[in-house]
Amino acid sequence: MKGIIELQMWQMISAYLFIVLLLFIVRFKKIPREKEILIGTIRMSLQLVVTGYVLVYLFDNVNPIFTIIVIAVMETFAIFNIFKRSKSTISQKLKLVIAFSMVVGTMSSLFYFLLVVVRLTPWYDPQYFIPLAGMLVGNSMTGISLGVSRLVDGMQDQRHLVETALMLGATPKEASKSIVNNAFDSAILPTINSMVGMGIVFLPGMMTGQILSGVSPVTAIQYQIAIMLGIVGSVSLTVILFVQLGYRTFFNQEHQLVLEEN
Amino acid sequence: MFQLNNLKYKSILNIDYLTIPQGKVTCIIGESGSGKTTLLRLLNKMISPDGGTIHHNGTPLQEMDSVELRRRVVMLPQAPAIFPGTVKDNLLIGLKFSEKPLVSDDQLNQTLQMVSLKKELDQKADKLSGGEKQRLALGRVILMEPDIFLLDEPSSALDESTEDLIIKKLVDYCTEKSKSLIMVTHSKRIATTFGEHIIEIKNGEIV
Numbered sequence: 408m409k410g411i412i413e414l415q416m417w418q419m420i421s422a423y424l425f426i427v428l429l430l431f432i433v434r435f436k437k438i439p440r441e442k443e444i445l446i447g448t449i450r451m452s453l454q455l456v457v458t459g460y461v462l463v464y465l466f467d468n469v470n471p472i473f474t475i476i477v478i479a480v481m482e483t484f485a486i487f488n489i490f491k492r493s494k495s496t497i498s499q500k501l502k503l504v505i506a507f508s509m510v511v512g513t514m515s516s517l518f519y520f521l522l523v524v525v526r527l528t529p530w531y532d533p534q535y536f537i538p539l540a541g542m543l544v545g546n547s548m549t550g551i552s553l554g555v556s557r558l559v560d561g562m563q564d565q566r567h568l569v570e571t572a573l574m575l576g577a578t579p580k581e582a583s584k585s586i587v588n589n590a591f592d593s594a595i596l597p598t599i600n601s602m603v604g605m606g607i608v609f610l611p612g613m614m615t616g617q618i619l620s621g622v623s624p625v626t627a628i629q630y631q632i633a634i635m636l637g638i639v640g641s642v643s644l645t646v647i648l649f650v651q652l653g654y655r656t657f658f659n660q661e662h663q664l665v666l667e668e669n
Numbered sequence: 670m671f672q673l674n675n676l677k678y679k680s681i682l683n684i685d686y687l688t689i690p691q692g693k694v695t696c697i698i699g700e701s702g703s704g705k706t707t708l709l710r711l712l713n714k715m716i717s718p719d720g721g722t723i724h725h726n727g728t729p730l731q732e733m734d735s736v737e738l739r740r741r742v743v744m745l746p747q748a749p750a751i752f753p754g755t756v757k758d759n760l761l762i763g764l765k766f767s768e769k770p771l772v773s774d775d776q777l778n779q780t781l782q783m784v785s786l787k788k789e790l791d792q793k794a795d796k797l798s799g800g801e802k803q804r805l806a807l808g809r810v811i812l813m814e815p816d817i818f819l820l821d822e823p824s825s826a827l828d829e830s831t832e833d834l835i836i837k838k839l840v841d842y843c844t845e846k847s848k849s850l851i852m853v854t855h856s857k858r859i860a861t862t863f864g865e866h867i868i869e870i871k872n873g874e875i876v
Contacts, residue, residue: 571750576740576767
């Protein structure tokens with residue numbers, strides 16, 4: 408098994424030719440997206456270069472404080488990204504629920520994965536901790552984002568059914584059951600779908616990366632299976648926490664439906 | 670049965686004193702926007718007043734569990750809500766929500782008859798017309814056999830003869846089973862024909 412081919416400067420530059428090609432196409436087709444493509448490319452390049460150097464520094468200076476700072480930054484970005492991505496208004500209480508579910512859901516899955524499955528020592532070894540944390544946090548973020556919009560929109564759109572259920576003596580839990588189940592369902596569906604297509608429709612990124620760097624495909628697959636199970640666990644845990652705590656924010660102590668007016 | 674004192678709700682309702690007697694048919698009348706629906710919603714704690722008190726059989730509502738109260742004081746909203754599924758599903762859903770024992774198909778058919786709805790139990794409910802949905806929603810509430818019915822314009826989508834027929838059956842049922850009926854209606858005729866106690870609201874105040 409060979410190690411990875413290091414890319415030289417001119418090889419990197421030649422990769423950017425794809426973007427130049429894309430720019431030609433959009434100009435020719437008169438699609439007004441040149442600015443976005445340029446900004447996207449530049450941001451991607453800068454962010455990755457900086458991250459690369461940060462990771463090199465972290466790997467050379469292994470320290471639990473640094474690892475904790477990295478995970479804190481990741482969680483914060485993920486949580487604010489969920490707020491930003493939501494098209495519906497999210498109440499202050501629901502924002503707290505989102506933050507709580509993200510932190511508790513992803514962290515418990517991550518530590519289970521690192522300490523029980525991988526048996527990492529020290530637990531804060533950034534070479535494992537950071538990439539694995541990124542995958543769990545990233546996938547959970549996508550899941551919760553879908554769940555948030557289904558839950559908030561469901562409560563708004565089906566307000567009449569929820570209120571009628573309350574009038575018929577339902578508990579808030581019963582009254583919002585179908586909305587909650589629907590939100591959970593739509594939040595975990597992409598993860599389930601990606602498991603179904605995995606290995607046939609596409610080779611997952613982590614596995615591809617390991618194979619490129621010279622790791623045996625068998626080892627790469629072991630890791631991929633394990634991380635996929637970790638992702639499913641993390642997404643489900645995060646989303647179940649979110650929907651179970653989240654629906655309550657739409658009701659007050661008197662079991663009345665409270666919706667923020669848009 | 671209900672006693673309201675110095676009640677305030679936003680700028681919608683302002684009631685100094687009001688009592689609603691037990692075991693009677695009470696009709697609430699008034700122009701649209703006068704606060705009739707708001708009054709009903711206050712009685713089963715779908716909303717809480719900003720000021721003042723509501724007592725139910727001597728106990729202040731704020732000391733009662735909302736869900737328990739709503740299982741005895743069931744409200745039918747003006748726009749009928751139809752849940753996904755069949756006529757049967759929709760009839761039974763009130764019993765399910767309030768955790769009461771379910772009933773036989775015979776009983777469901779009797780209820781359909783009572784609200785003059787000639788439909789099969791396994792028919793899809795969302796295909797019904799507006800008036801049919803209203804009667805289905807009423808049937809659902811009757812099946813729950815609550816102590817108190819809070820009905821918001823239960824016959825607004827019905828023609829006059831069907832309206833009379835159904836309200837008559839409902840009033841007879843309540844008298845026979847000594848239930849209380851509190852009904853918002855736009856129809857003075859219904860109120861004077863069936864109401865044993867009439868409350869008129871104007872601009873949020875009792876006239």
